[in-house]
Amino acid sequence: MNKEMPLTGAQSVAHAMRQINPDVVAAFPITPQTDIMMNFAKFHSDGKVDTELVRVESEHSAMSCCVGASAAGARAMTATASAGLALMWEILGVASGSRLPIAMAVVNRALSSPINIHCDHSDSMGCRDHGWIQIYNETNQEAYESVFLAVKLAEKVMLPCMICLDGFITSHGVQNVTLHDDKQMKGFVRDYEPKKWLLNTDDPHTVGPLELQDYYFETQKQRADAMIQAKEEYLKIGKELARITGNEYPLFEEYQMDDAEAVVIVMNSTAGNTKAVIDKMRKDGKKVGLLKPRLFRPFPYKEIAEALKHKKYTAVLDRSESYGANAPLYAEIKSALYEADSKPKLKSYIFGLGGRNILEPDIEKVYDELLSGKFDHLETGYIGLRGE
Amino acid sequence: MAELKPYREIPIGGRIEKAGNSEEFKTGDWKTFKPVWNSEKCTNCMVCPVLCPEDCIPVEKGEKPVRKETDLDYCKGCGICAQVCPVKCIEMKKGDADE
Numbered sequence A: 001m002n003k004e005m006p007l008t009g010a011q012s013v014a015h016a017m018r019q020i021n022p023d024v025v026a027a028f029p030i031t032p033q034t035d036i037m038m039n040f041a042k043f044h045s046d047g048k049v050d051t052e053l054v055r056v057e058s059e060h061s062a063m064s065c066c067v068g069a070s071a072a073g074a075r076a077m078t079a080t081a082s083a084g085l086a087l088m089w090e091i092l093g094v095a096s097g098s099r100l101p102i103a104m105a106v107v108n109r110a111l112s113s114p115i116n117i118h119c120d121h122s123d124s125m126g127c128r129d130h131g132w133i134q135i136y137n138e139t140n141q142e143a144y145e146s147v148f149l150a151v152k153l154a155e156k157v158m159l160p161c162m163i164c165l166d167g168f169i170t171s172h173g174v175q176n177v178t179l180h181d182d183k184q185m186k187g188f189v190r191d192y193e194p195k196k197w198l199l200n201t202d203d204p205h206t207v208g209p210l211e212l213q214d215y216y217f218e219t220q221k222q223r224a225d226a227m228i229q230a231k232e233e234y235l236k237i238g239k240e241l242a243r244i245t246g247n248e249y250p251l252f253e254e255y256q257m258d259d260a261e262a263v264v265i266v267m268n269s270t271a272g273n274t275k276a277v278i279d280k281m282r283k284d285g286k287k288v289g290l291l292k293p294r295l296f297r298p299f300p301y302k303e304i305a306e307a308l309k310h311k312k313y314t315a316v317l318d319r320s321e322s323y324g325a326n327a328p329l330y331a332e333i334k335s336a337l338y339e340a341d342s343k344p345k346l347k348s349y350i351f352g353l354g355g356r357n358i359l360e361p362d363i364e365k366v367y368d369e370l371l372s373g374k375f376d377h378l379e380t381g382y383i384g385l386r387g388e
Numbered sequence B: 001m002a003e004l005k006p007y008r009e010i011p012i013g014g015r016i017e018k019a020g021n022s023e024e025f026k027t028g029d030w031k032t033f034k035p036v037w038n039s040e041k042c043t044n045c046m047v048c049p050v051l052c053p054e055d056c057i058p059v060e061k062g063e064k065p066v067r068k069e070t071d072l073d074y075c076k077g078c079g080i081c082a083q084v085c086p087v088k089c090i091e092m093k094k095g096d097a098d099e
Helices: A009-020 A034-045 A059-072 A082-097 A122-126 A140-157 A182-189 A216-245 A270-283 A301-308 A328-337 A360-372 B047-051 B080-084
Strands: A003-008 A024-027 A052-055 A076-080 A103-108 A133-137 A161-166 A174-179 A252-255 A262-265 A288-293 A295-297 A313-318 A345-351 A381-383 B033-037 B090-094
Touching: A003 A009, A003 A140, A009 A034, A009 A076, A009 A103, A009 A140, A009 A161, A009 A174, A009 A182, A024 A034, A024 A059, A034 A052, A052 A059, A059 A076, A059 A082, A076 A082, A082 A122, A082 A216, A103 A122, A103 A140, A133 A140, A133 A216, A140 A161, A140 A174, A140 A182, A140 A216, A182 A216, A216 A295, A252 A270, A252 A301, A262 A360, A270 A288, A270 A360, A288 A301, A301 A328, A313 A328, A313 A360, A328 A345, A345 A360, A360 A381, B033 B080, B047 B080, B080 B090
Parallel strands: A024 A052, A024 A076, A076 A103, A103 A161, A133 A161, A262 A288, A262 A313, A313 A345, A345 A381
Antiparallel strands: A003 A174, A133 A295, A252 A288, B033 B090
16 A cells, blocks of 8 residues: 655655565665664564665675675665765775676765765765766655666666765655555565576576686676666666656656756756746746756766757756866766757856755756856856855 | 687676686796606605695605696796705706797
């Protein structure tokens, strides 16, 4: 039976993990992820799951434990944030390079230094080239449902998958969430049936061996191909999930895009604020719209170029810096548009680093700037920065 | 070395799908000196097979064990066998296993 209840994003993810009942969960606390594991540990103590919950001594160990468990044939999950994700760095590559379908919630938080516990995307953006699928989520409901999609997608293409949600804003903010029926969700993910698993003594094999000049390159091409394949599979599995949830899982969400002249592109919770601004500005007859990427890895270049081709002005709002380079999302959008015959005037904005608020008037100002047509599209804008 | 396969034909993630294959990996091709053993001079004292760090001097078991020819596929040419031989029946000569 479906249940609608007020839940934080962290609780929503923990409920998804309860319904999935993974074989192994390895956990180490870090703000603002801790609430996911705290809630999941409660389910574990209450006997709601029969997961092997391993309390490891660091995130490096958490990911290592997941790698071992996944190679052994278990469905393995974990969650982390910020410095925790950074500490996993080495093993993130081992997970994707060994083609292990681990699912991990990443509660987006700024990376040190200076130390900061609040939201931005510098953690998950930092490992965007690490061979992990990345799904970004605006709401608690989206984050909850994406966990199921992530598990199934990972196991289909044999690549690990991150479910990203904004630290505190989403992880600790309460929204009404519809929890779908336990049995239905279990039926959706089914049991993990690996083709090869290390604990199968009838079929001994080696995972993670040495590969030098003779084979390493070929193995990387396979990983790149699997990532490309993940785009189609994401859509297919999303359609299957939609039959249960009634929600849609597009590569990116388009809000009021049909006749929009000015488009903001932004991911995660800020997309929600942007929708509120759009509703307000539309009442004044302003043609504004939103494109919210959900699948960031693999990145849907062609589809986004198609969605933007007749737009006049577009702003890309990044919640992370790429020091000395184009901001991550902006760089992808710009790259997507290079081959397009017609393209909008494109401007990059940085916002919300270290949890700096972005308010509705800030977003309205971006739209006004776009609609005026009078802006230097080559200069990076900074929203909410003093001195700007 | 076996023929190198294209990327579509290899197991994912660099997995090795056959157990016990490390024997196929010949590690003796980087030696500078190779041991040349004089079987007639050899007294089968069994010092060199014990001290060989690569365990590549085979011994035929029996009432009196017999030393066999060094397995040059795995010998690194360290020269320990020649050094420890009490009757000096092993000589280190320049050149690899193929010569």
